[in-house]
Amino acid sequence: MQAKIAIRFMLFGLGFLSIGTQIYLMREFLIVCNGNELILGVVLALWMLLTGTGAYLGRFSNFIIGKIGFAIFMMIIAGLLPSLMVISLDLFKVLMIPHGSMAGIWMIIMAATFVQLPFCLLNGFLFSYLSVLSSENSLAESYSWESLGSMASGALVNMIFLWIFDPYQSLFLLTAFYFIMMSIFSYTLARRTHFYVGIFFSISILVALLYFDFLEFSEKILFKDQPVITNMGTPYGQVVVTKNQNQLNFYENGLLLFSGGNEINNEENVHLAMVQCERPRNVLLISGGYSGTLSEILKYKPDVVDYVEMNPSLIRIAAKFTKQLDHPSVRVHEMDARKFIRSSNKLYDIVLVNLPAPSTLQLNRYYTIDFLNEIKKTMKPDGVIAYSLPTGSDYISKQAGRMNSILFQTLKQRFNQVLIIPVQRNYFLASDSALDIDIPALIRQKQIQTVYVNQYYLDVRQLRERSAYVTNNSTLTGNINSDFYPGATFYQNLWWLGYFSVHPMLIIAIFLVILLILLASLNSISAGLFTGGFTLASTEIILIFGLQVIYGYIFQAIGLIIMVFMIGLAVGSGFRYKIYRIKPYIFYILLQIGLAVYSLILPFLLLWLSSGDGSDTWVQTTLVGFAFLASFFVGIEYRVAAELTKSSPRIGVAGNYSADMFGSGMGAVFVMLILIPLSGIIFTGIFLAVLNIFSALILFIRQRKIVSL
Numbered sequence: 038m039q040a041k042i043a044i045r046f047m048l049f050g051l052g053f054l055s056i057g058t059q060i061y062l063m064r065e066f067l068i069v070c071n072g073n074e075l076i077l078g079v080v081l082a083l084w085m086l087l088t089g090t091g092a093y094l095g096r097f098s099n100f101i102i103g104k105i106g107f108a109i110f111m112m113i114i115a116g117l118l119p120s121l122m123v124i125s126l127d128l129f130k131v132l133m134i135p136h137g138s139m140a141g142i143w144m145i146i147m148a149a150t151f152v153q154l155p156f157c158l159l160n161g162f163l164f165s166y167l168s169v170l171s172s173e174n175s176l177a178e179s180y181s182w183e184s185l186g187s188m189a190s191g192a193l194v195n196m197i198f199l200w201i202f203d204p205y206q207s208l209f210l211l212t213a214f215y216f217i218m219m220s221i222f223s224y225t226l227a228r229r230t231h232f233y234v235g236i237f238f239s240i241s242i243l244v245a246l247l248y249f250d251f252l253e254f255s256e257k258i259l260f261k262d263q264p265v266i267t268n269m270g271t272p273y274g275q276v277v278v279t280k281n282q283n284q285l286n287f288y289e290n291g292l293l294l295f296s297g298g299n300e301i302n303n304e305e306n307v308h309l310a311m312v313q314c315e316r317p318r319n320v321l322l323i324s325g326g327y328s329g330t331l332s333e334i335l336k337y338k339p340d341v342v343d344y345v346e347m348n349p350s351l352i353r354i355a356a357k358f359t360k361q362l363d364h365p366s367v368r369v370h371e372m373d374a375r376k377f378i379r380s381s382n383k384l385y386d387i388v389l390v391n392l393p394a395p396s397t398l399q400l401n402r403y404y405t406i407d408f409l410n411e412i413k414k415t416m417k418p419d420g421v422i423a424y425s426l427p428t429g430s431d432y433i434s435k436q437a438g439r440m441n442s443i444l445f446q447t448l449k450q451r452f453n454q455v456l457i458i459p460v461q462r463n464y465f466l467a468s469d470s471a472l473d474i475d476i477p478a479l480i481r482q483k484q485i486q487t488v489y490v491n492q493y494y495l496d497v498r499q500l501r502e503r504s505a506y507v508t509n510n511s512t513l514t515g516n517i518n519s520d521f522y523p524g525a526t527f528y529q530n531l532w533w534l535g536y537f538s539v540h541p542m543l544i545i546a547i548f549l550v551i552l553l554i555l556l557a558s559l560n561s562i563s564a565g566l567f568t569g570g571f572t573l574a575s576t577e578i579i580l581i582f583g584l585q586v587i588y589g590y591i592f593q594a595i596g597l598i599i600m601v602f603m604i605g606l607a608v609g610s611g612f613r614y615k616i617y618r619i620k621p622y623i624f625y626i627l628l629q630i631g632l633a634v635y636s637l638i639l640p641f642l643l644l645w646l647s648s649g650d651g652s653d654t655w656v657q658t659t660l661v662g663f664a665f666l667a668s669f670f671v672g673i674e675y676r677v678a679a680e681l682t683k684s685s686p687r688i689g690v691a692g693n694y695s696a697d698m699f700g701s702g703m704g705a706v707f708v709m710l711i712l713i714p715l716s717g718i719i720f721t722g723i724f725l726a727v728l729n730i731f732s733a734l735i736l737f738i739r740q741r742k743i744v745s746l
Contacts, residue, residue, distance in 0.1 A: 043225035050218025052186025085702025087157035093695035095165020188603030310423035312479035325391035327355030527714030570700030609672020636725035
């Protein structure tokens with residue numbers, strides 16, 4: 038009995054270390070690779086696939102079943118790796134990515150594979166090993182305990198660690214808890230010599246992690262020759278402020294947001310739109326005010342400037358270095374911009390959307406027809422809204438043209454006039470009143486003092502020619518960008534891939550080949566777990582995506598969703614079902630049909646919840662309930678699959694767990710990067726339903742031919 042409890046503790050610790058490490062590793066990939074969701078999808082998919090491979094290798098774990106000392110050695114190595122994985126990414130950037138350049142997709146895949154390979158293989162292998170160590174009836178219970186550890190870690194990281202500790206402090210705490218669980222395991226099952234050796238190495242590793250300043254080492258690598266004056270981990274990302282002579286540089290997740298003193302960007306961000314209004318009294322600025330943008334806005338002497346920042350931590354950090362936020366006309370709002378707009382009773386003359394391109398589903402929600410419907414209610418009849426996208430100078434690629442086109446067509450749906458002004462970026466101005474491209478004349482007329490945006494910097498004839506050229510190339514697609522059909526994110530990722538001459542169809546083809554290979558190698562029981570894992574990862578992304586669309590940056594709520602998923606898996610896999618006169622394989626088929634029905638209902642539920650008909654409490658409770666329901670189904674599915682598998686526990690758990698992980702990895706990348714951006718959530722739900730029905734049909738046909746591995 039003591040041995041079984043010790044094994045459960047170790048499974049809990051393994052899940053605890055795994056999920057916490059995954060969260061910080063993905064954040065570090067964003068910092069190192071200046072990334073977007075394409076990078077996150079690649080990293081997450083490889084994590085799942087490599088862990089699944091490790092679990093599959095666990096079928097050969099019989100050689101260490103009686104060698105607890107060797108197993109403890111592997112556990113110690115697993116505990117050592119998380120901090121080394123994160124710091125190795127910094128070294129990767131220095132050695133492999135020239136300063137000032139971007140990492141290509143193949144380089145990211147290579148880095149994600151080699152950095153994650155040791156930990157993920159060990160993690161999956163140890164799960165298989167621990168699952169069959171105590172008894173032949175522990176497969177579902179093992180899954181349940183590992184899920185509970187993942188739940189606890191996800192909750193702690195999202196709700197506490199991200200708010201208080203830097204990444205390396207958090208990894209130290211995760212590792213310390215893991216080693217405590219390992220010590221309980223080794224004290225119960227191993228010889229005293231192995232126990233004391235394990236304690237010695239665990240303490241040595243923790244002391245080394247505690248006294249080596251990983252954060253300072255990372256700063257010196259990532260920000261060479263730039264003294265770091267602020268490095269703060271926030272729930273929204275890692276914020277770093279560096280100083281280069283007299284210039285302050287603001288980074289979020291490794292991406293340079295703004296640099297102080299960049300007058301060209303500041304003037305273009307403001308004056309192209311502001312001069313279109315006779316007397317701008319009320320101005321709404323969404324993000325980026327601390328770079329110097331506010332100083333340019335204040336030249337027009339507006340009555341009120343409402344400055345809304347997506348990441349409120351940036352405002353608190355920026356307030357240490359600039360006095361612009363103290364101006365009596367400036368009202369700072371630390372909240373999601375769309376939530377602010379819904380509650381605002383002002384009418385604005387100018388709305389400046391000063392955000393990066395919609396490379397993520399989070400950013401996309403500010404470039405949609407749904408956002409324009411909300412913002413137009415807060416604009417005066419002759420009000421002007423301004424966006425900007427990266428420009429290709431005098432050449433527009435097909436991908437960039439599509440990106441421009443979808444924003445142009447979306448703006449045309451709600452405004453009579455849309456004007457594109459191509460300067461350092463392509464600026465999109467939209468209004469129901471006339472817009473003038475003769476910016477120098479308007480600047481002279483209003484007597485605004487500028488350094489670059491004037492007749493000496495801008496040639497009106499060239500502006501007209503380039504504007505006509507960009508506008509003519511912005512009719513490649515008639516698609517409209519919306520909250521739940523985020524085509525702009527898809528085209529933005531295509532544009533990013535175009536930098537490295539990577540055709541998107543190649544990525545899709547590679548994905549489909551891997552998917553077919555995996556499905557062809559699985560028996561009907563494992564195929565059910567594959568589709569269950571695929572569906573669970575997909576619905577998790579859909580629910581988090583829906584939460585972001587409705588509420589914006591609600592990181593604590595997202596952490597709650599993830600935690601509920603883990604609780605559902607733990608409860609489901611530990612649930613002792615008993616259905617009168619229903620055979621296990623029939624119940625297994627019914628679970629897959631249930632997931633199909635769930636997948637069809639979920640998109641329409643999100644569309645209804647986003648309409649604003651329900652209270653916040655009702656919406657959040659419903660989302661949490663649906664998160665639990667999906668994971669509960671998949672948890673029960675794992676338990677039933679363990680009963681249906683006729684092979685030995687060692688081979689059965691390796692096959693079942695690896696199938697679940699493979700499915701989760703494939704689902705995460707396919708839904709996040711392809712299905713939702715390209716086809717929207719309704720078609721995504723239909724695809725998931727068909728996948729589950731197909732899997733259930735295969736099992737029904739082969740019901741008397743369950744293959745034993």
